[in-house]
Every structure is written in C-alpha cells, then in structure tokens.
Amino acid sequence: MSQQVSAQASRAVEAPGLEARDVRKRFGRVEALRGLTLRVRTGEIYGLVGPNGSGKTTLIRCLAGLIRPDAGAIAVLGTDPRTAVGAGRVGYMTQAAALYGELSVEENLRFFAALAGVDDVARRIEATLRTVELLDRRRSVLATLSGGLRQRLSLAAALLHDPALLLLDEPTVGVDPALRRDFWAHFRSLASRGVTILVSSHVMDEAARCDRLGLISEGRVLAEGSAGDLVARTGTSDLESAFLALSEGPS
Numbered sequence: 001m002s003q004q005v006s007a008q009a010s011r012a013v014e015a016p017g018l019e020a021r022d023v024r025k026r027f028g029r030v031e032a033l034r035g036l037t038l039r040v041r042t043g044e045i046y047g048l049v050g051p052n053g054s055g056k057t058t059l060i061r062c063l064a065g066l067i068r069p070d071a072g073a074i075a076v077l078g079t080d081p082r083t084a085v086g087a088g089r090v091g092y093m094t095q096a097a098a099l100y101g102e103l104s105v106e107e108n109l110r111f112f113a114a115l116a117g118v119d120d121v122a123r124r125i126e127a128t129l130r131t132v133e134l135l136d137r138r139r140s141v142l143a144t145l146s147g148g149l150r151q152r153l154s155l156a157a158a159l160l161h162d163p164a165l166l167l168l169d170e171p172t173v174g175v176d177p178a179l180r181r182d183f184w185a186h187f188r189s190l191a192s193r194g195v196t197i198l199v200s201s202h203v204m205d206e207a208a209r210c211d212r213l214g215l216i217s218e219g220r221v222l223a224e225g226s227a228g229d230l231v232a233r234t235g236t237s238d239l240e241s242a243f244l245a246l247s248e249g250p251s
C-alpha cells in the first residue's frame with residue numbers, strides 16, 4: 001500500500017502539470033480545436049494568447065473536465081481531468097463569472113468551499129479574501145459590487161481550496177492596473193510553490209509575465225516560447241508585433 005502511494009507520488013512529480021496531445025473538439029459545424037498539443041511543466045505559468053474564437057476557452061473547459069474532446073489525449077496533474085478536479089486539485093476561474101448575485105461575498109465563498117470540501121473554511125475564506133483585497137467587503141451582496149470586485153471574488157473562489165493547477169480564463173478583465181500587478185505577484189508566488197498555472201489573456205503586459213506563451217490560432221498552437229523568444233524569432237520590437245507577425249504568415 002505505502003509502496004503504491006509512493007509510486008503514485010513519484011509519478012505525480014515526474015508528470016507535467018498538464019498535457020494536451022492532438023486534441024480535437026467540434027461543436028456542430030465549428031471545429032474549435034484542431035489537433036492542439038501543448039505541455040505545461042509543474043510550477044510553470046503558461047499563457048494562452050490568440051484571437052477571439054481561436055479555442056482558448058474550449059481547451060480550458062476540456063482541461064477542467066467539463067467537456068470531453070472528440071479525439072486526442074489530456075492529462076492533468078498526471079491523471080485525467082475529472083479525477084484531478086474530483087480530488088480538489090484544480091481551480092478554474094471561468095471567463096464569465098459563475099457567482100450568485102443575491103449572496104454576499106462570504107456566502108458565495110462558503111458555497112464554493114462546501115462544493116470543494118474545503119477544511120478549515122473560516123481561515124481559508126479569510127486568507128483568500130485578504131489575497132484579493134476583498135476582506136472589507138465580505139458582507140456585501142455580490143450584485144452591489146463593481147465588475148472588478150466581482151472579478152476578484154471569482155479569483156478567490158478558484159483559489160479557495162489551494163489547488164495544484166490553476167486554470168485562469170482572462171482573469172484580469174476589468175481589474176485595475178494596481179490590482180492586476182498584485183494578482184500577478186500572487187500567481188508568481190503560487191508558481192514558486194509548485195502550482196501550475198494556465199492563463200488566457202489578451203493583455204500584452206500580462207502575457208509577457210508568463211514563463212512561456214502559446215499563440216493559439218484556429219484551434220492549434222501556432223507558435224510557442226517565452227516572450228523574449230517570440231520577439232527575437234520574429235525580429236520585432238514587442239510582443240504585440242511578434243504575435244501579429246506570427247499570425248500573418250510563416251516565419
């Protein structure tokens with residue numbers, strides 16, 4: 001038994017944080033993912049960048065076990081997505097907030113904590129609210145909060161159960177620059193503790209903070225590398241120009 005546990009533990013250490021291989025997903029006539037392959041190391045922050053409709057959210061939903069790919073293979077923390085999610089190891093911040101408008105900030109988090117089976121709920125809620133700077137609004141009804149404050153609560157809900165993998169779908173939309181910087185300091189500190197982070201973004205300064213970036217186009221990874229690599233490879237002066245060059249034609 002203990003041998004089995006340690007074998008599992010060592011497999012978990014060796015396995016990448018997540019891996020998608022040749023993943024395909026079709027919705028009726030739309031082929032949202034067309035053979036998408038990527039690998040994210042444990043403790044790495046990987047950014048998904050790509051135009052609207054390129055398949056970023058569809059990939060993230062596959063990784064969160066919400067939809068099944070038509071073809072290809074996905075491993076999350078060394079196992080299949082539903083097992084990892086069921087074990088409370090995955091935090092998912094959806095692109096559209098999945099919160100309850102009539103509940104207070106704290107009641108929303110209590111609800112998510114119950115779903116995720118969080119121990120020591122009061123302490124975790126307080127710590128997470130402090131992280132996203134919402135502690136003083138804990139009793140406010142969600143519907144009365146501004147968009148940016150709701151975004152902070154969505155992030156808090158994803159962090160509450162201390163997941164080993166964070167899937168963040170455009171997490172800082174509507175968040176002001178100072179708090180965005182704080183969010184990123186927090187992401188970096190989580191990654192340094194071994195949390196794997198996959199984040200989609202349209203914001204270039206945020207993309208540049210990722211360890212590696214994947215440019216997604218029409219359901220595939222068109223180019224991959226650090227921000228510096230991509231700029232150097234295209235002979236451009238900034239990341240936005242690099243993405244435009246990569247999107248427009250063969251490099």
Ligand SMILES: Nc1ncnc2c1ncn2[C@@H]1O[C@H](COP(=O)(O)OP(=O)(O)OP(=O)(O)O)[C@@H](O)[C@H]1O
Binds near residue numbers: 030031052054057059
């Ligand atoms: N449930 C669905 N039913 C039908 N089509 C869908 C569904 N989900 C996604 N699609 C389609 O799949 C394609 C990829 O959508 P997806 O939401 O993954 O893109 P995205 O890269 O996240 O875009 P954005 O940057 O706008 O968030 C789009 O053409 C979209 O219309």
Ligand SMILES: [Mg+2]
Binds near residue numbers: 057095169
């Ligand atoms: Mg999306």
